[in-house]
Amino acid sequence: MSNGGNPVNTRILAVRLGAMGDVIHALPAVASLKQSYPKSRLTWAIEPRWAPLLEGNPSVDRTVLVRRDSARQILASLAELRAEPYDFAVDFQGLIKSALTASLARPGRIFGFDNSQLRERAAGIFYSDRTLAAAAHVVDRNLDLARAAGAADMVRSFWIPSGHPEGALPEADFVLASPLAGWKSKQWPVSHYSALAARLRRDLGIPLVLNGPPGAAFPDISGALVHHSGLAGLIDATRRATAVIGVDSGPLHLAAALGKPGVAIFGPTDPARNGPYAPSLRVLRNVSAVTSYKRGDAIDESMNRITPDEVFEALRTVLGCCVR
Numbered sequence: 456m457s458n459g460g461n462p463v464n465t466r467i468l469a470v471r472l473g474a475m476g477d478v479i480h481a482l483p484a485v486a487s488l489k490q491s492y493p494k495s496r497l498t499w500a501i502e503p504r505w506a507p508l509l510e511g512n513p514s515v516d517r518t519v520l521v522r523r524d525s526a527r528q529i530l531a532s533l534a535e536l537r538a539e540p541y542d543f544a545v546d547f548q549g550l551i552k553s554a555l556t557a558s559l560a561r562p563g564r565i566f567g568f569d570n571s572q573l574r575e576r577a578a579g580i581f582y583s584d585r586t587l588a589a590a591a592h593v594v595d596r597n598l599d600l601a602r603a604a605g606a607a608d609m610v611r612s613f614w615i616p617s618g619h620p621e622g623a624l625p626e627a628d629f630v631l632a633s634p635l636a637g638w639k640s641k642q643w644p645v646s647h648y649s650a651l652a653a654r655l656r657r658d659l660g661i662p663l664v665l666n667g668p669p670g671a672a673f674p675d676i677s678g679a680l681v682h683h684s685g686l687a688g689l690i691d692a693t694r695r696a697t698a699v700i701g702v703d704s705g706p707l708h709l710a711a712a713l714g715k716p717g718v719a720i721f722g723p724t725d726p727a728r729n730g731p732y733a734p735s736l737r738v739l740r741n742v743s744a745v746t747s748y749k750r751g752d753a754i755d756e757s758m759n760r761i762t763p764d765e766v767f768e769a770l771r772t773v774l775g776c777c778v779r
Contacts (some may be wrong), residue, residue, distance in 0.1 A: 461605050463494040468544035470557045472521055473502045474637065475686070475705025477593075478509075479613060479712050480732070481547045484597035486610040488545070489514035491601075500536065500556050507686045510616045521556055536560045545604050546582070547597050554578035566604040568596070594732045613712035621688025624695060625680070628661040630717075630770070631696035633689070633706035635667055640751035641703045643720050643758050645674050650763035651700070652678035659771070666692055666706065698774055700766060701736075702758075703729055711736055718769045722758040723747045737769050 471481040498517040519535050522528035541562035546553050557565045558581040567582035588599035636642050652663040663679045699717035701707030703724045711731035719731045721740040744757035
């Protein structure tokens with residue numbers, strides 16, 4: 456292992472507060488920092504909801520849970536953040552809240568993306584060092600930022616905790632789908648899952664399982680099973696699934712990190728930037744799709760145009776026409 460000339464005992468703060476897919480996309484960059492700085496102590500600032508993704512991670516020595524629900528929680532988070540000194544911080548999120556988190560930790564330097572690559576350009580005022588990432592995919596952009604912060608050994612793997620069972624799942628083969636996404640414009644029509652479930656049962660003899668967080672309401676989908684779980688249960692279900700069907704959301708990127716086979720359905724977001732970082736997942740995108748990143752409250756028309764039969768045939772190809 457090369458240390459790239461980096462000093463030992465370096466204290467590093469990584470900031471990626473959320474959400475699921477974005478935290479997963481930052482894992483290789485953080486691992487690269489840890490590997491490149493021998494005997495370093497690496498702290499990750501993260502929102503409590505997503506902290507289970509880091510449980511047991513060998514690259515993370517300490518987590519700081521950033522809570523903002525009350526003044527008391529903010530002060531407690533600030534005290535925890537400042538409990539240790541940092542030689543430098545790396546803001547992988549590029550928002551005002553993440554840049555401010557890094558700044559409040561009072562590190563020697565703060566690395567962030569160039570203003571042209573920030574969703575909230577005002578975040579850039581907190582950075583001492585700005586990097587114009589050359590890569591297309593967000594995982595590789597994060598690696599570019601880690602490299603600017605001194606990482607010499609690039610890690611392109613994802614460490615994911617084991618999770619644990621929550622709720623009943625089929626004992627035999629099943630296909631797992633997570634229909635929800637942060638933006639409705641990225642979702643695939645619920646009615647399409649019903650037709651897909653029917654074909655999976657008829658042609659492959661395996662069920663479709665729909666996963667959602669506790670309390671999530673799914674319409675009655677004939678032939679599909681519903682599985683509610685928290686993050687640990689989703690990890691376990693994804694590990695156990697024969698294949699996955701996903702949209703541009705955290706569960707899809709979790710499946711990619713675990714190397715699961717399946718199909719990724721894309722519309723208004725660009726697969727080259729936000730697609731699954733794994734060759735095991737085949738991307739479907741209608742030719743009519745326009746890369747808009749529009750956070751609409753209605754399903755994008757390009758998502759409607761991807762048919763259940765298209766998804767099934769792509770899935771059957773990925774699976775090699777057979778299941779265990």
